[in-house]
Amino acid sequence: MNKCSPEEAIATNDHIIDVRSPKEFQHSHIPQAINVPILDDYSHKEVGTVYRQMGKEAAITRGLELTHPVLGEIYRRLDQLPGRLILYCDRGGMRSQSIAHLLQAFGRDVCIIDGGYKAYRELVLRRMAEEVRRRTFVVLQGNTGVGKTKILQALEGEGYGILDLEDLAHHAGSVFGHIAFSGDQPSQKQFENVLFHQLLELPSIVLSERESRKIGRLHLPDSLYRSIAHAKHILLSTSMENRVTTILEDYHPEWKVHLPQLKEAIDQLKVRLSTAVTEELKRSIEQEDFEPVIRYLMEHYYDPLYQRSLKQQDNDYILKCHFETREEAIEQIKNIINHLS
The missing domain is CATH 3.40.50 (Rossmann fold)
Structure with missing residues (x-):
């Protein structure tokens, strides 16, 4: 799986895809990103509840059950975008990886932001003062x-x-x-x-x-x-x-x-x-x-x-x-x- 740093991602002209839920995206996101959520707000909340109550494996299973019906539509949306696609979720985990595997299976050039949105925020906080100076x-x-x-x-x-x-x-x-x-x-x-x-x-x-x-x-x-x-x-x-x-x-x-x-x-x-x-x-x-x-x-x-x-x-x-x-x-x-x- 190809990975890129947040610095590399924002320096390109490639399409950046935020696969987090709409609520997460609305709260904050990489400014040039497009939101193509793998889970809607309700499903994302449900998976989080399963994780807290039943653990990681149960949450992964429930997440797969919820995402399976929408993968085709997600692929159709993303396949309309030309060039390399850069994906991110909260931490560069299951959500971005599952979409990346799907796209790669159809021959698309895909990259995941290493560490996800959390790593991007660390970049912003780390470099803000430097850019000001x-x-x-x-x-x-x-x-x-x-x-x-x-x-x-x-x-x-x-x-x-x-x-x-x-x-x-x-x-x-x-x-x-x-x-x-x-x-x-x-x-x-x-x-x-x-x-x-x-x-x-x-x-x-x-x-x-x-x-x-x-x-x-x-x-x-x-x-x-x-x-x-x-x-x-x-x-x-x-x-x-x-x-x-x-x-x-x-x-x-x-x-x-x-x-x-x-x-x-x-x-x-x-x-x-x-x-x-x-x-x-x-x-x-x-x-x-x-x-x-x-x-x-x-x-x-x-x-x-x-x-x-x-x-x-x-x-x-x-x-x-x-x-x-x-x-x-x-x-x-x-x-x-x-x-x-």
Whole structure:
């Protein structure tokens, strides 16, 4: 049976097949993998119960009974994929081996990831800090609404290396952060997996936003958090009018369909803003009058919070950029990055 290391597997363009159950795959997986489960969630749970109650041999027997009827369909699905197939299960055991033997019997070129998904996770945890250390981070800072994300996206479009942590985490990092993204946040493991693969693709100089240790319920790896905290920093600023416009452009479509979630988020600010203020803000939201809400929150919540966080940081800015148009900021940042290169 051919085996390959996790490093070899993710470095190829071959199809990577995750034969674990859908629930296992959904929780976390190798980012480019395709899920072709040998056992569905119910069957996987049943085999696990048999293993705990009756032992390994009984579990293997029950697993074979459950997989036999579906092997034909699994083979038909996998046979449609060209080239070598790389398989993995949890530890590189029975599930991946049984499919590999089936495919080899029909002449397919197959490889199993040695140690399975567990070995891949060990690779991610072992090499994450190393990949972070190989890169110089340039971090954009600025008040809410200054347009950091849009500036990063524009720079990415021009070929600069960008790490958009909020996009990877599916959260914008505030009480309103979940509203900007459809779907739930990924698991911590999947966040780390996708982050690791993104780092592998990035050049030596990487632009990002300043983030706290947590984005929603997800934690940044310690090595990345420290690198961002001690990175080269760029401080961006623009007018309140520009900031309000940016927030409206970014979030207005989502806000109109998420009014209940918006009001719930406002309720979380009662301790800081008082009940009377939050009730007034919620009335404006019900009327879809978002501009005064944005302005008030920035002036009385986000800006004071940001200024306090700046006082706790020891940043040596390589650029302080006040701009009227985003294009001005982008050109100044490009000049700095090109000089660093």
